[in-house]
Each structure stands twice: as structure tokens, then as C-alpha cells.
Amino acid sequence: MAPHNAAPAAYAFAEAPRPVSQETACALCEIFDEEAATQAFAAGRELCRQAEPSYKVFRLRAGAVATYRLFADGRRQVMNFYLPGDFIGLEAGVEYGATAVALTPVTAEVMRRSELSDMAAADPRLSRALWQVSVRAFQRSEEHALVLARHGAVERVAAFLVDFAARSRKGWCFELPMTRQDLADYLGLTIHTVSRTLSQLQAAGLIEARSSRIVRLLQPSGLESLLR
């Protein structure tokens, strides 16, 4: 049940053009369009939990989601951020590999994993789509690993900004749906270093921070050059 439009104007990610996944996964998109039930989540709510059986598969309609893992020492690693059009849970094994939490009010379409699996057995197009979505997830994960392997806070933050700008498709001025802590846990840095680095980038004239959440890339090419 999605009784209300949960997303305020500020989080109007819903209008974002369809991400790459969908270009190559039309069969999967069609199925979701036809079969999936819509579900709403308030900010902070969990869509699914790490180590739970992965019964459900989601497609994000509006809002933003983060997936993370918790460790015994209290450390948290954010694995990925999801924007409208992205699938969540497809790349899971029998259990979810991470907890997914709504960063903003979220609207998602849900399907039972088994249902999808059954349909795939009879539809090569769907099978192929599932494969390609997983390949895409793999490639994203590799990019993430690449960012993390990169020494230097500036390079990591810059890499994130450039990637996120491309994904949000809002041009070079966009709102970050995540906190500094989320960002830090995603980039393998501390919240302090993230904050300092953003201030630093602003001082260098590469970005402009209209608020702590709204960022504008003033010199995208300059940011990219930081990544070599």
C-alpha cells in the first residue's frame, strides 16, 4: 500500500530517467510493470535485512536506498546507494548480503523472488535480463572497490561526486539523500575527513555547497582530473 505520495519535492528522484540497468533488462522491467506490487517505506525503514532469506526483490520507484553491513566492532560498511530504476535484491544469494534502508521516503515495487525465478525458467529473455542485471551489479561493485583502493580522501570523494552526479541525472547540481556518515561508511573514511574534504573542494572552487545536502559541481572536469 502506497496511500500517499511519500516523496516531497526535495526528493523528486522519481523523475530521473531510467538507469542503464533498464536499457538492457527490458524483459525484467516489463515483468515488474505488470506483476509487481507497490510498497511505501518511510525514511529509516528497512526494505530487507542482512542474513534474512531473500524472498523479495525490489525495484526502486522514488526515493533513495542504501545497503550496508554491520560488523562485530560496530563498524558499518555501506555497500551501495540505490536510485529510482535500480533493482535491489537480485544479486543476493539465498540470503540478503546486506541490509537495505530507506534514506528518504521510498516507493518501491516488490516481487517474490521465487516467482521471478519460475518465470525465468520459461523465458530466456528474462533469464538473460537477470544475468545482465547481475553483471551490472558486479561492475558497479568493481567500481566501488576501485574507489576504495584509491589512496587519498580527495580522490574518493571526488569519485563519488562524479559518479553520483551521473547517476542522479540532475545535471551538476543535486541533492545528496545520504548523511555524511553514510558517505563516510561508503568511502571507507571518517565523517570528519569527508566533511573536511568537501570543505576543501569548495575552497578550491571545484564544488559549491548550497547546504550540507545540496551540492553543485562547478568544475566537473577538474574533479575528474583528480581521478586521473
Place this chain on the structure above:
Amino acid sequence: MAPHNAAPAAYAFAEAPRPVSQETACALCEIFDEEAATQAFAAGRELCRQAEPSYKVFRLRAGAVATYRLFADGRRQVMNFYLPGDFIGLEAGVEYGATAVALTPVTAEVMRRSELSDMAAADPRLSRALWQVSVRAFQRSEEHALVLARHGAVERVAAFLVDFAARSRKGWCFELPMTRQDLADYLGLTIHTVSRTLSQLQAAGLIEARSSRIVRLLQPSGLESLLR
């Protein structure tokens, strides 16, 4: 997998299943057994190159392979190491995402990607196998990202050793097919730090280095405890 994070029971799942490749991808293995051509590569030879069309798919029979990406500044990031039984190139898009190089003399089975793709269109079992291999690749990549996000050279090296020991299936005494530089580029460290860290682990009685390439894990549980 999940080499690190000797987490509490709640997260024990993250300890990663065995190389799923063989268990769940029987259909794919059968195809390779029947259809694939065998090819040999001398150490240092490339199986495929980053940004080239991904026509071929490999299954490693003997030896070890590393995949890596090069950057404009000369930096190199090793994405993964492959051991016998592993598939290479399946998770590629239309182009290889990384260059694959033989670390030792290698024997591999090769198939044309298009051939595999055609067969998958007619065989749901194969489609499913392809999907699952990609999911597995994704999970490995996530584990890699997790290691890289981990602060501390000791934790990264320990994570690698535990993971590699599990993958090599030689027990706790095994030979490293890669150089220190390969290791450093995989772990996001310098070769100096890797070397120092290994010396440190040896001094602590956790490992024994019979030579620079042959390692014995004396206290696997001690290593795992370093990973929290």
C-alpha cells in the same frame, strides 16, 4: 569468500559459501567439459585485454591468473585472482573490464561468448548457471571492496591470506602465485607495507614464510580474529 569479519554468529553467513562456481553451475561446467577448447599460456601472457570485445570466456584448469586495470598515472589495480575451476570473462559486458594475465604457466578452456549465449537462450539451466556465476562474481567483488574499505594493512593482508588459503584448498600451507607487487596492487597498499606486514605477522608467530612465496598459516584463528 568473506575472508574477514569473523563476525558473531548473526553474520556468519557472510563467511561465504564455497566457490559456488562448481556447485551451482553444473550446467555451465558440463558445457565446458564437452565443448571447450584447451589453450595454454606461458607466465606473463595475457588471456584477454581491458576494453577489447569480450569474445572469449575461459575456465581455468591449471595455474593462476590475475585481472587488473591500468590508470593514466601508472597506478595499477588488481581486481581479482583466479584459481583452477574459476571462470574468467563471464561477468564482462561487451568489453572486458580488465586485462587478465597468467601469473604462472596456465591451462585454460576457452569458449566463444556468443556460442555460450546462444546455448543459454535454449537452456534455462544454463541461463540460471550464468546468472549464478555472475552473482558469485558480484559477491566476491563486494568482499574485495570490504577488504579495501578496512583500514589497516594487517587486516587487509590477513584477510587476503585467510581467503586465499580457503580458495587454494591446499590446507594452510600454500604457494603464492603472485608477486608482492600484485598483492600490493590488489590490497591497495605498497609493496613495502605488504612486505613489512608479512614480516610482522611472522614475528607475531601467526604465519611462517618458508620462502617469500610459500606461506604457512600457523594460527588461522589468530588471523581471523584480526579481522574482527
Place this chain on the structure above:
DNA sequence: CGAGTAATTGATACTCCTCAAAATGGGTGG
């Protein structure tokens, strides 16, 4: 046996994490 590569080790500089505190912003209740 010798030359070149790989690996180890040492000293120093620099980056980022830790500890600490102040400032900003959002939300609530008066």
C-alpha cells in the same frame, strides 16, 4: 658465477584517524 629482478628493511614526511569542541540546522513545544 654474475647480472638483473624481487623482496626486505630503515628513516622521514604526510595523510587520515582519534579525541575534543564549536557551529549549524531542523523540529518541537510554548
Place this chain on the structure above:
DNA sequence: CCACCCATTTTGAGGAGTATCAATTACTCG
């Protein structure tokens, strides 16, 4: 509407750890 509180963010100072620069040692292969 304003004052207040709390969470988030920013900023500062000091210390731990790794990269860098430099040199020595060990190993491999011809």
C-alpha cells in the same frame, strides 16, 4: 513566531600508521 533542544556537520590539535625515499639483501635465470 520564537526559543529551545537535539542531531548533524564543521573545525581544530595531536598522534598513529602508511607512503615515500633510500639502501641493502635475497633470489632467479642465463
